[in-house]
Amino acid sequence: MASKEKLLLSAQKNLKKRLLPRAIKDFAKVVDIDPNDMRSRQKLAELYAKTGKSTEAFEQYETVAKYFSGNGFYLKAIAIYRQMQRLDPSQITIFARLAELNEKQGLIGNAMAEYRQLVSYYEKEGQTADVIRILEKMQDVDPENLNIQVKLAEVYSASGRQQEGREYFDAALKVLQDKQNHDKILQLYAKFLPLFSNDDELRRGLAETLIEKGQMEKALGLLQSLLREQPEDPVLLEMLATTYRGLDDLNNCRLTYQQLLKKQPNNLDLRTELVRCCLDSDHFEQALQELEEWKEAFQKQDRLAELQTFYESLKQALPDNRTVVNTLDSIYRLTGDGDPLLNVMETEGIEETAPEPQDDVFDALLDTASEDLEDDAYIDLGELEGVAEEGAIELEELDGEEGSTVEVAEEELVELELSDLVDIDGDEPFDLAVELEEIDESDAPLLNPPQDLEEAEFYLQQGLYDEAEKVCRAILAVSPDDADCQAKLQEVQSRREGSESDSDASNALHDLAVEVLDDDFADFVASGLEAGNTDKAGAFDDLLDSSDDGPIFRTDVDDQIAADDMESHYNLGIAYREMGLFDDAVSEFNKAQSDPARFVDCQTLKGLCYVDKGDFEKGEEAFRAALASTTIDEGQRLSLYYELGALYEAFQHPQEALASYRFVADADPEFRDIAEKVARLSQGDDSASTNSSASKDRISFL
Structure with a gap:
């Protein structure tokens, strides 16, 4: 040893x-x-x-x-x-x-x-x-x-x-x-x-996000491209309808919901949205037709309030429509809302058909099927059996001078039997429902060309030219002279020719998905994939930049150390300072100062590190920050003024040093060697000022 x-x-x-x-x-x-x-x-x-x-x-x-x-x-x-x-x-x-x-x-x-x-x-x-x-x-x-x-x-x-x-x-x-x-x-x-x-x-997720963010134009372009690959996809069609609604394009919104309901006819939510589009776009007759057909479904799903709102809107738009008034009256009787409308009709001069007595009020709602609507596609045997009786009632009202006509009509009515309407062969019982089921619907002619033409228009708006042409040609097969359909087919062919030059782009959905993003996002993608982007250490800290509303992603170390042990950072800072690693020490003190109880100490130690480095301005700034703290106690205040005086003295600012020392001496004349320092500087003895290297060896309160 x-x-x-x-x-x-x-x-x-x-x-x-x-x-x-x-x-x-x-x-x-x-x-x-x-x-x-x-x-x-x-x-x-x-x-x-x-x-x-x-x-x-x-x-x-x-x-x-x-x-x-x-x-x-x-x-x-x-x-x-x-x-x-x-x-x-x-x-x-x-x-x-x-x-x-x-x-x-x-x-x-x-x-x-x-x-x-x-x-x-x-x-x-x-x-x-x-x-x-x-x-x-x-x-x-x-x-x-x-x-x-x-x-x-x-x-x-x-x-x-x-x-x-x-x-x-x-x-x-x-x-x-x-x-x-x-x-x-x-x-x-x-x-x-x-x-x-x-x-x-x-790409679907991107489209949905664009919709939620309100960027409807971009969402529309992306959805239309996706539909070219999957034109019947219900999720895409619902997103498309939402997009058209956001763009206030009510007509295309209506057409889209019509297309959706062809695949999901029993979806009452979709039908409700279709009715809203019809009302908002003044297609009142279509809205009425939809509601009359599906009003029972609304009642079964306990959605009479919605139904009532729709019919009240229709009554304002179609005040003289007997079907609207009858149905709304029945709704009021069911809900107990509003005044009975059938009594009011007489005072308003609206033609009324007196309702028959009914045991259930809801029967009235079902019996208001509008005579204005088209007949159902099936044959109701009950209706056939009542034809003769109904015809006889009408004939009794004719004048005698038309007797010859009456006789013919009566003879025809007497001879009118179900067998005259339907040709029944063989001994087997005839089942009309079975016979109708055997009819191939694909072979049946289109019974509503205007509605099918709207389907062609929907496909056309989405750039689905093959589907639009198919619908048009199906209409023309039944009605070859339909001028509207011919014009639509010509429009389809013209639009297809104009898009052929862009056909390559339509097959590159990835390119379109990137294009619909803002230019800064596209630049972000490109720069993020470059190998040179990794020159910056920890470059992926900013994969997704932070916003003014507060970062979702933590993008730097200071954010990530929020839950760290502040005492460990503080002690590590001291260890770094002892080894002369002043920059590292300052970094640790910056982290540890997040603890309010250590703020003054950390600022003081940072100041000492800057003094050791010979950085006068930053050292003074750190000491002043500590003095301005609301948590500082009197002992810390005196020590800081002492260190501040030493800083001024080391960097040849004797007057400022003397002022700091006097502050300490006035508060505590016995504080360290304060009396000696004040006396020396008061006599103008600057020769004893310590330099920065000497300051490293002085004993600090810390």
């Missing part, structure tokens, strides 16, 4: 004389005698570094770092590894060690920063497997970080692992959808559409 003590004394003397090579020899002998003397070994490493012997310095630092980390002194180990990192930035293993140590210490933000450096390095080197390995570690450390999920999705997808990439994409998308952050959802689609170029679900 005596030999070790002598060597240490010799080393100190050589250091004072700036004989660094001799001091190195002394410390090298000390560590040979006592390999566990980490203080001497660390000093030896510092001397090697100062004399340019980086390899030897790195070796000694590594021994010290492993010792500290192995014995649980993580903060000291982190400080040593940081020194090694400054000494040789190319040692990529140091980033991994720093990340692990910060994670063990609970400094998650610092750990993530180191991992990002690793990701950036491996991306530059094209080492995809290592990129994924580090990202998965980051995911384990911070499983709620969406940036990591997005980055994993991108790397997996780009490396051919589409299924895994899609899982991470879906997870990130769900979080954003739950938050209804449509801006970031659009950015997410912009980034991944190039990676999933054949994924219709992504």
